[in-house]
Each structure stands twice: as structure tokens, then as C-alpha cells.
Amino acid sequence: MSHLSPLLVQSSGICAERGEGSWLYDKDGNRWLDFTSGIGVTATGHCHPKVVAATQQQVAKLVHAQYATVTHPNMLALTDRLYHHLPQGLDAVAFSNSGSESVEAAVRLARQATGRTNLIAFRGGFHGRTLAAASLTTSTSKVRTGWQPLMAGVSIAPFPHAYRYNQDMDECVAACLHELDHIFATECNPADTAAMIIEPVQGEYGYYPATETFMKGLRERCDKHGILLIADEIQAGYGRTGKFWSHEHYGVKPDMIITAKGLASGYPLSAIAASKELMNHGYPGSQGGTYGANAVACAAALATLDVIEEEQLVARAEKLGNQLRNHLEGLRANHDGIDEIRGAGLMLGVEMVSAPHKPDGDRAARILKHCEQNGMLMLRCGSQGQVVRWLPPLTVTEAEIEKAVGLFEAALKET
Secondary structure, three states: OOOOOOOOOOOOOOOOOEEEEOEEEOOOOOEEEEOOHHHHOOOOOEOOHHHHHHHHHHHOOOOOOOOOOOOOHHHHHHHHHHHOOOOOOOOEEEEEOOHHHHHHHHHHHHHHHHOOOEEEEEOOOOOOOOHHHHHOOOOOHHHOOOOOOOOOOEEEEOOOOHHHHOOOHHHHHHHHHHHHHHHHHHOOOHHHEEEEEEOOEOOOOOOOEOOHHHHHHHHHHHHHHOOEEEEEOOOOOOOOOOOOOHHHHHOOOOOEEEEOHHHOOOOOOEEEEEOHHHHOOOOOOOOOOOOOOOHHHHHHHHHHHHHHHHOOHHHHHHHHHHHHHHHHHHHHHHOOOEEEEEEEOOEEEEEEEEEOOEEOHHHHHHHHHHHHHOOEEOEEEOOOOOEEEEOOOOOOOHHHHHHHHHHHHHHHHHO
16 A cells, blocks of 8 residues: 555545445455445446356456457447447447547547537536546546646536526526537637537536536537537446436437446446447547457446346436435435535435535535445545535445435434
């Protein structure tokens, strides 16, 4: 531990030795209810038996088949399986290792395919830590601080954070779309703009969902100006919000989807999906990487899809998400420190405040520490660390949700 970089800031003092379902264990057998899911990665829970079996079998056959050199059956099967969950017309998939890497692949494709340079991202979005991804990220300054200048050609447009602006949602959406049009007129000419990239449900900034009106407004502007609409589904996709993709809540089809986190139950794998027509406008050889579409990771992803489909985890996220939200709304009614509950499905955020609209990151930190000391692991997000986020595995049980809410309520009372 003394040789681990001190720049890695960890949110807990736990050293996990093993995991099972919704639980993490240390070497002494102490256990914690894990409502972080590795930041949404272990959507099928820790070490789901089907995922474990699939990866164990694959390790004994083939670990690495470099996909710019040879293909392998798991990669080919996974593209076909993913196709059945993608919006109509998105019929080509390109794999990478991480969400950030796939964000960069999406940006590269958008610029190559359109011949345009500019990009529009939305305030509060988190897209990653690599250069292009960080250039699109404004969820917190720590992602960008200390290595400017970042990538040129990026404009940041407002997202409908009605709570933050203390506005009616319809009023907020109208103002955001109006400001987007002003950005077109003053700094980011549509004729120079390759793509807009958006999290349909924002993650790191505080679990803010977009709205149907806002997303349709973006789609209309993209269609009018020949701009690509990219949905960053890295955290909110793959069943997390009670739909397979979070953009489905709004009846809008993007031109590209980026997925990672829940894709392979903890194995490093990410992807972008677009139409073959769009992919064909990119430059040959512009996609690839040493470890992308790793054979073991693809085996895990295939097993993950089996679990999602067989255990109906998308519908389960909607049902149990409603159960959890009802409990949290009940706590909000009895605790002045909770100002709002946001999100969708099993992706919910609790805004902690010292007074209405005054974020209280210190209180949120104390709540997390109390939960950790009493057997539950949670995370914070938000610009001030004031949002307690609920991100359990999609396999979580009703009893585990009840236990988690009880531990959270105890932490509210003690802090």
C-alpha cells in the first residue's frame, strides 16, 4: 500500500477480498452491502455464477486474440447480441477497453464522418479523464484542472438542471434550448459542428435526468443542421434506469451510442454503436487497440446479456427503483437535510443540504462514513460532493433495499 500513488483518492477504507451478489467481504469476513456496484459496473452483482462460469471456461481456451489481427467467436457473437438491443439502424459496433476510450472513438468518428471539427457537450456532463473526454467534461473541475489547454473546438451548452437554477422544468428547458441556439449564433456555427454528446441521465454531476422536450429539441436541431447526436450511455445505460438505454425514456434515437460499465460485469470492455453507413465515413484503421474486445471480456459480456435477459433485470430495475424512490421520498419528508431525489430506476441521487439549495458535501461525507462503519458502502457525487448516490446491482433484492434504507435512515439521524 505504501507504494500506491497518493493521487488515487479512495472513498472508503475497505480492502475487499471477495464479492458475492450485493456484498463485499474483507479478509476477516466483515461484509458490506455494496450500493456502489463499482460505480455501476457490477450490474449483475459480484461474481454472478453464470459470468464466472463463462469467463473460467474462456480463460482455459483463449485469453487474448488481438482483434486487429484475428477475429474470435465471442466478439462476433457479442456484436450480434448487442444488435438486438440497439435502436433500429445502429447496426455496427466498435469495441474499446474503457468508457473514456470509446468517447474518444466516438469523437474521432464524428469528426471524420462529417468533415467538421466542433463539438457541443452539456454542462455537468462526465465523459472521462483522457484528453478529448476530459475536454467534454464539466461535472467537476478536478477532471480538467492542471493540464490545460485541453482539446479545442468544444462548446459547453446548458443542461436543464431545474433544481440548481430553482426554475420550473418547462421554463428551464426552454431557456436551455434558447441558449443552445445563441451558442450556434455566437461561437459554434452549426456548419462547423460535428456532434452533440450528452448523458441522457447525467451521472457524476448529481443524477439529473434530461426531459423528453429537451432531448427532442436536440434531435430537431441535429437533424436541421446535419449534426450527429451521441448518447453517452456509459453509466445510465444497460438497464440501469429501467429501460435498456436511458435515452429510451425520451423517444429520441441517437446517431451513436457509447456503452461501458455494465457491459461485461466488471471486465474491461466498452463499445460505440452507429450505422454501418456512418462507420463507413470514418477512416480505415482509425478504430482498434491492443486489448479491445478481449476474448475473456467478451465472454463475460455475453454471459451478462444472458443474465439481464433471463432474470429480466431491466424490468426489475424499474420495479425496485420505484420501491427505493418511495422509501427515499418518505425520508425526505421527515428530514430537512434532503432537498431532492433525482434519477431513474436504480440510479438515484439524494441532494443533501444545510438549508434549501445550499449543498452540504460535509454532511453527505459523514453519512457515507456512518454507513461504511455499519455495513454499507455508498458513493457521493455532485459539484460539492453533496449528492449521495444509490447504485446497487440490478440483481439487488427487496430485502437488501429495505436494509440499505434502514442503514441510511440511521445515518441521517446520527449525523
